[in-house]
Amino acid sequence: MPRTHSGEIGPLPGWTIVVPVKTLIAAKTRLAAAAGPHRGALAVAIASDTVAAALACPRVARVVVVTGDPVPARALAALGAHVVPDPQAGLNAALRSGGEEALRLAPGAPVGALQADLPALRPAELDVALAAAADFDQAFVPDAAEVGTTFYGVRPGVAFRPRFGGESRARHLAAGAKELAPDGIPTVRLDVDTPADLAQALALGVGPHTRAVVNTMKEPSP
Numbered sequence: 001m002p003r004t005h006s007g008e009i010g011p012l013p014g015w016t017i018v019v020p021v022k023t024l025i026a027a028k029t030r031l032a033a034a035a036g037p038h039r040g041a042l043a044v045a046i047a048s049d050t051v052a053a054a055l056a057c058p059r060v061a062r063v064v065v066v067t068g069d070p071v072p073a074r075a076l077a078a079l080g081a082h083v084v085p086d087p088q089a090g091l092n093a094a095l096r097s098g099g100e101e102a103l104r105l106a107p108g109a110p111v112g113a114l115q116a117d118l119p120a121l122r123p124a125e126l127d128v129a130l131a132a133a134a135d136f137d138q139a140f141v142p143d144a145a146e147v148g149t150t151f152y153g154v155r156p157g158v159a160f161r162p163r164f165g166g167e168s169r170a171r172h173l174a175a176g177a178k179e180l181a182p183d184g185i186p187t188v189r190l191d192v193d194t195p196a197d198l199a200q201a202l203a204l205g206v207g208p209h210t211r212a213v214v215n216t217m218k219e220p221s222p
């Protein structure tokens with residue numbers, strides 16, 4: 001059963017959050033030099049901390065992971081995500097496919113897309129973003145660099161049309177989605193693509209999966 005919570009207008013259905021996870025062999029290429037042989041483990045760990053934080057968020061009823069890779073599929077299912085296959089037609093096709101599954105699972109629930117690379121994500125900060133998003137047909141959270149997007153969501157009954165990839169902030173704005181960038185949600189906005197992003201996330205405080213892999217990366221080679 002989806003969790004519900006009380007608000008001024010009575011109990012609302014919880015969000016279904018769709019998280020896309022790339023096949024590991026192609027994942028986190030910008031961290032390849034920093035992570036070396038730990039790149040795949042780091043990608044799974046970052047996705048695990050993102051999914052665990054989303055599942056712990058009061059306004060989230062369920063997480064649908066879209067991936068074509070059995071390794072993150074197993075790890076994220078073990079955390080409680082519902083995993084579906086990737087249609088292998090790019091990021092937005094993967095998200096739309098997850099959105100269709102979201103409607104099958106909970107037709108009356110709001111649907112959001114969340115990047116899988118938010119290792120510092122705090123459930124309470126995601127909750128702030130979801131509470132704000134509920135007031136708009138379509139809304140999104142820009143990434144910390146204000147170029148990309150970390151979250152895009154729609155109200156029940158509104159077509160789910162994510163436009164992620166590259167300069168997606170401008171595309172979401174042009175499509176009429178409301179930009180949400182309140183103070184106090186840095187961990188929703190900090191997507192980790194580069195070593196500098198990872199350093200910033202470590203400073204904010206990452207989840208235990210990412211912490212463990214980063215500790216291994218720091219160990220001197222035998």
Ligand SMILES: Nc1nc2c(ncn2[C@@H]2O[C@H](COP(=O)(O)OP(=O)(O)OP(=O)(O)O)[C@@H](O)[C@H]2O)c(=O)[nH]1
Pocket residue numbers: 020021022023026027028029030031066067068086088089090091094115116117193
């Ligand atoms: N399921 C799925 N997820 C994808 C796909 N492309 C990207 N993603 C996910 O979308 C988010 C943003 O991905 P990117 O920044 O393009 O890739 P990345 O692996 O994080 O990093 P780079 O390799 O450095 O570009 C991450 O959560 C990825 O796992 C895809 O084709 N299918």
Ligand SMILES: C=C(OP(=O)(O)O)C(=O)O
Pocket residue numbers: 115117143147148149150163164165166167168169191193
């Ligand atoms: C896919 C995106 O981001 P990145 O490639 O920076 O993870 C995006 O911001 O739409």
